[in-house]
Amino acid sequence: xxxxxxxxxxxxxxxxxxxxxxxxxxxxxxxxxxxxxxxxxxxxxxxxxxxxxxxxxxxxxxxxxxxxxxxxxxxxxxxxxxxxxxxxxxxxxxxxxxxxxxxxxxxxxxxxxxxxxxxxxxxxxxxxxxxxxxxxxxxxxxxxxxxxxxxxxxxxxxxxxxxxxxxxxxxxxxxxxxxxxxxxxxxxxxxxxxxxxxxxxxxxxxxxxxxxxxxxxxxxxxxxxxxxxxxxxxxxxxxxxxxxxxxxxxxxxxxxxxxxxxxxxxxxxxxxxxxxxxxxxxxxxxxxxxxxxxxxxxxxxxxxxxxxxxxxx
Numbered sequence: 055x056x057x058x059x060x061x062x063x064x065x066x067x068x069x070x071x072x073x074x075x076x077x078x079x080x081x082x083x084x085x086x087x088x089x090x091x092x093x094x095x096x097x098x099x100x101x102x103x104x105x106x107x108x109x110x111x112x113x114x115x116x117x118x119x120x121x122x123x124x125x126x127x128x129x130x131x132x133x134x135x136x137x138x139x140x141x142x143x144x145x146x147x148x149x150x151x152x153x154x155x156x157x158x159x160x161x162x163x164x165x166x167x168x169x170x171x172x173x174x175x176x177x178x179x180x181x182x183x184x185x186x187x188x189x190x191x192x193x194x195x196x197x198x199x200x201x202x203x204x205x206x207x208x209x210x211x212x213x214x215x216x217x218x219x220x221x222x223x224x225x226x227x228x229x230x231x232x233x234x235x236x237x238x239x240x241x242x243x244x245x246x247x248x249x250x251x252x253x254x255x256x257x258x259x260x261x262x263x264x265x266x267x268x269x270x271x272x273x274x275x276x277x278x279x280x281x282x283x284x285x286x287x288x289x290x291x292x293x294x295x296x297x298x299x300x301x302x303x304x305x306x307x308x309x310x311x312x313x314x315x316x317x318x319x320x321x322x323x324x325x326x327x328x329x330x331x332x333x334x335x336x337x338x339x340x341x342x343x344x345x346x347x348x349x350x351x352x353x354x355x356x357x358x359x360x361x362x363x364x365x366x367x
Contacts, residue, residue, distance in 0.1 A: 102331035106324070106366040108359040109133075109140040109172065111303055112147075114340035115347050119147045126160050133169045136355045140170035142303065142337035143205070145198070146177070157204045171207050172335050173249075173301050174198065175278075179215030180230040181256055188229065192236040195248065199237075203244040209301045209335075210241075210248055211278040214266070216255035226256050231269040238272040249278030249301045252291070260284070260291040267298050276300035281318055282341060285311045292323065296330040303339040304358055320361055328365035336362055 110133055118124035126148075129141055141164065149156050164171050176198045182188050195212065202210050217226040234248060241248050250263060257263045263277055277298040282305025284291040308318045327336070338358050340351050 102333060103367045104328040104331055104365060105333040106327060106362040107139040107170075107172075107335050108355070108362045109142045109170075109335045109337035110138055110351075110355060111142040111144060111175070111337040111339035113144040113175065114338055114351050116144070116146075118347065126156075127163045130160070130163050130167050130169050132352070132355075134167045136352055136359065138169070138355055138359055140172045140335055140337075142173040142175060142211070142301070142335065142339075143171060143207070144175040145201070148201075153201075154204070157201065161205050171205050173209040173211060173337070174202050174205065174207050175211035176213075178212045180212070180233045181215040181217055181221070181226045182229055182233065183218065183221065183225070188233050188236065191233050192240075195233070195237040196240050199241050199244050199246045202246045208245055208247060209278075210246060211251050211301065211303070212248055213253050214250055214256040214263075223256065223262070227262060227266050227269075230256055231266050234266070234270045234275050235272065238270065238274050242272075242274040246274070247300050248275045250275070251278040251280055251303075252283045252295065253280065254283065258285070260294040263295060264298060278303065280339070281305050281320075281323055282308055282339070285309060289319075289322065289326070293326055293330075296326060296332065299327075299330075299332060299334070301334055302327070302332075302336045304336050305339050305341045306354060307341060320358065324361045324365045 110129055112119065112126065112129055115124055115129065119126070126141075126143065129143075132138075133141060161171065176195075178191065178194060180191055182191050195210070198210055202208070214230050217223050230250075234250070237248060250257060250267060252258075252260065252263055256266075267275060267277060277295050277300065279292060279295050279299040279302045281288070281292060281303070288308050304320060304323070305318060307315050309315050324336070336358060338351065338355050340347050340354060342350050
């Protein structure tokens with residue numbers, strides 16, 4: 055049984071290799087890059103000119119990918135056809151039987167189409183109370199750091215997870231911090247940034263996410279800012295997170311605690327990104343419920359692309 059994420063399609067493969075990963079972890083953790091490397095978390099400079107690029111989050115096509123009606127290489131074609139800069143590859147449907155060949159072929163396809171692969175998105179649960187569980191979760195992140203490196207991606211979206219029943223949230227925040235600290239040095243050695251997403255649970259509120267990132271205090275750990283995941287005062291919480299944002303995923307709608315749902319004001323949000331001097335990718339993560347992604351995503355992609363260009367350098 056995989057002790058990281060039983061639902062992950064690659065869990066079985068990871069379980070078979072976990073001993074090697076755990077053996078390699080102490081070596082990775084022992085890497086040293088000098089004190090200046092750990093001065094602060096990555097932050098956009100408010101005085102910097104914005105440079106914003108558009109991307110497709112693979113999760114937008116979750117149904118088609120899950121049913122094998124679409125491939126990841128099809129996403130490359132969609133990006134090229136819609137003049138989108140890059141792909142944010144949710145890994146849930148990566149094949150386990152031919153992974154290395156798959157990664158190499160996808161990287162080649164993207165390069166020849168002039169489509170970048172800046173980020174991958176994984177499942178993780180960093181609310182792990184024991185040292186052994188924390189080591190395992192750090193090894194899980196290390197596994198995906200290696201895969202991101204194979205694809206040429208420089209960012210991984212990670213989840214903080216849910217606070218275990220009966221546990222104190224402040225303690226859980228310390229567990230998340232510990233795992234990210236364990237993982238950050240190895241991620242740095244491969245040139246991969248870890249972006250903690252605001253995804254409910256321990257990361258429900260901006261204040262807690264920032265507390266964790268500041269406690270990690272590592273330039274290779276920041277925030278993957280999802281525009282649709284805050285359930286209260288979303289625009290203010292996004293603005294609070296922006297100085298720490300290393301990647302962003304744009305949803306079409308915002309949902310509130312009382313069940314209300316409204317269109318996200320992308321123009322307002324993009325202006326916030328620009329004013330914060332954001333330099334990086336904004337990926338469409340289509341969350342529509344009433345329209346099929348095949349027809350709904352392309353016009354949303356073009357809208358996101360045009361806004362990114364409007365507010366970029």
